[in-house]
Amino acid sequence: MEPSINWLDDPQVFRVGTLPAHSDHRAYRSGEEIERGVSSYIQSLDGDWQFQYAKNPAERPVGFFEPDYDRDHFFTIQVPGHIELENFSQIHYINTLYPWEGKVYRRPAYVLSDADTGAGMFSAADNNCVGAYAKRFDLEEPLRNNRVTVQFDGVEQAMYLWLNGHFVGYAEDSFSQSEFDLTPYIQDTDNVIAVEVFKQSTAAFLEDQDMFRFSGIFRSVRLTAQPEIHVNDLAIHSTVTADLTTGHLAVTLQLNDHPAAGTVSLTVTDDQGEMVAEASEKATEQVHFGDFEVANVRLWCHSDPYRYHLQLTVRDADGAVLEVVPYDFGFRRFELVDKVMMLNGQRLILNGVNRHEWNPDRGRAITQADMVADLQVFKENNINAVRTCHYPDQIPWYTMCDEAGIYMMAETNLETHGSWQKMGAVEPSYNVPGSVSQWRDAVLDRAKNNYEVFKNHPSILFWSLGNESYAGEVLAEMNAYYKRVDSTRLTHYEGVYRNRAYADRISDVESRMYETPENIKAYLDDHPEKPFLNCEYMHDMGNSLGGMASYVNLINQYPMYQGGFIWDYIDQALYVTDEVTGNRVLRYGGDFDDRHSDYDFSGDGLMFANRQPKPAMQEVRYYYGQYNN
């Protein structure tokens, strides 16, 4: 297939040549590799890449992906990282309005008219910057003679991929993993992988989150090798009987197409090493284990995030181990009982925060150490829940939350704020996705990416349809999708509050943001249909977080009031060297000559951008400590 730059303009093209989203399990060659935490089926492509920048598509280095293209004059850039923080592209912070505000007039394709195809909107824009990335690599010995894929964990916002001069594929959805099969083109040595990253495409209409607007390969890239029998997808269905005593486990595997002859065996042990379930099946494209009954099951929750250890062992016809897949999972029962959210028979109270991924030096390309530090802060301050505002986070975060017992609201990568709210007023005349069929598939695909990758995490209690995107048929379909694939969790979406026509079809919970305690009472006093949660509350901008008692007091007054997520966890601000003093200082929107901007509006965390707690944190620790379940 020949790539087309026009894909940038067409909301109906959002993935080309990508592999289907699948669970986030990792395959190892042996138990010993699991112990070491290093898989010889994995080769990282993080680090130095060759890089050329163009301020728009017209000036981009066409053909740079050819192996013999002269890239000697290319710069070196670090992957993962943002192009802006390497000072190629201007740093820009804006909240709700689209980032081209005051610079380009745009309306999303097909919204005002079917004839409006959006042709050239991004592909011919004169300020849509392009990053041309290339890296030469040899395939490490252990990966050779296998099927090889490449996984991009996050590329903002649209990417084209080539290997050794061959076009491989195209992807959007910046915060979800995109995986491509490299097998047809890969060599043992001297490969050239090339990625052309465009800062904006139609995805820009869907990724209008309140954040610095970055571009580039900002999360890790890796090669994975897959033996002749490989577990593509692992789906763990763990449920608990109503009396909370017995677990039921069923496991469905999707193997590679036409797997070789062999077996897949499953073991499930508890943390004492006692066998809970054990089975073996012939390797076929789909393998099913269970139902297993787990008597006296120990349930997963915040105070006791107990996990069982599942392990898959794939063997060839001779019994030789091809791959081993470990996965820790939990049993918990989450349901609505009399319109109250109950977890393992207890009323759920969400002592939550919204968390953007942030590091003041690295932007959203956060490190493992940042994640570890954040969970420590959660623990110290009685924070039991996190909303992944407003996109899927780095994949390891979900496992870390499983382990730490943090309740997750897993958000789909979707926010179209600028398409329906202007200067505070609801004005949805050109809202996307709304009910516009041409935007449907791209938006639903984002939900599928979210579900398929993270479906096995006990920490996830809610699938969130996204943030501040108004409501229409597409979001109703997304709600239906999540309900169809998953009966063990609830759906969440706040935007339906803005369009009550969809109240029956969107969101299992009544979610609002920055609602006053008085209005929450009014809702709960007036025959409420759904339990109430604050998806965002206590806006902690600057010196704030006063009056939290008025929210916490509702917990005892109303069973259907179930807490919420403070906005937000950490300030988004960037370290720069002060021009005058030479000191490292934190800067915000507008400090980079970036306009239109919302200035310090991203300084609304419980933590300063450098991960020092604000004084208000002691208040959070106190109130969240009162109902820490």
Next chain:
Amino acid sequence: MANTTTNLRVIFGDGTLGVAGPACHYIFSYERGGLESLVQHGKEWLYRTPMPTFWRATTDNDRGNGFSQDSAMWLGADLFSHCVAVAINVDDQDLGWPIAPETNRFSNHEWAEKVQIAFTYQTTTVPKTNVTVTYQVFNDGHLGVTVHYDGQPGLPELPALGLRFIMPTPAVGFDYTGLSGETYPDRMAGAVAGTYHVVGLPVTPYLRPQENGMHMATEAVTVTRHTTLNNTDVDATDFSLSVVQTTAPFAFSCLPYTAEQLEAADHIEELPAVRRTVLGVYGAVRGVGGIDSWGADVEPAYHISAEVDHEFSFEIRG
């Protein structure tokens, strides 16, 4: 006997009232309109006359809900209120505002047990109102301070009500008995009562500088300095001054900047070099709010009405 009961030597100056007591010396200035000099154990504690303070550097929530716009005249009052009256009372005798030739009847040996001087400040608000700061020097040398605000119908809500002391050099730290951390009336439930030591004069580094560093429900605060501006002072030992509650706990902040200096900065690095200690002792503090940052008001219980009287007291000890 006389010397054990009348420790205070009163100096009836031509522009000031001096009061010398045990290890202390106060100069109340008619020209500067307030307490000009507060010396304890030979160390000067004042750089400028303490003045009533009404303003707080706009918080993000204040900006969002228009509070600073609505109450902007208190910024002017914070900067430009001025002394309009002085009243002196020595050993329970009202002396009015005695200046020469009336004071020619005094000598260099005037002793008293108790000296009181009240300064009345008129605000620049429309309508105007008065704040009276009454100092009482007690026989043991300690200073009692009472601040009385006259309520005035029609005035917008107060951002704060306090008395601001600007000290000549930066403190090395302060110790206080009160609540942990930075607290406000609507954000103090999580604070733990105790005695705390703070090193230096930390400014809470909000992304955009704003009101910060308040400590509610305080019994006492002791500020410790190491340096003076006195060119003859070679003493390198730390020295301290304490503010102690009398009838009720007070609030305070101890910062290197005034509200106006904080207000003027868009970034922490724009704040001036640290040269002074700004100790604000507050009788009323407005809550910070938190529902949102674009319109929601602070909850009514945490507003400060300017239409009713307020009064608070504390004492200062060396």
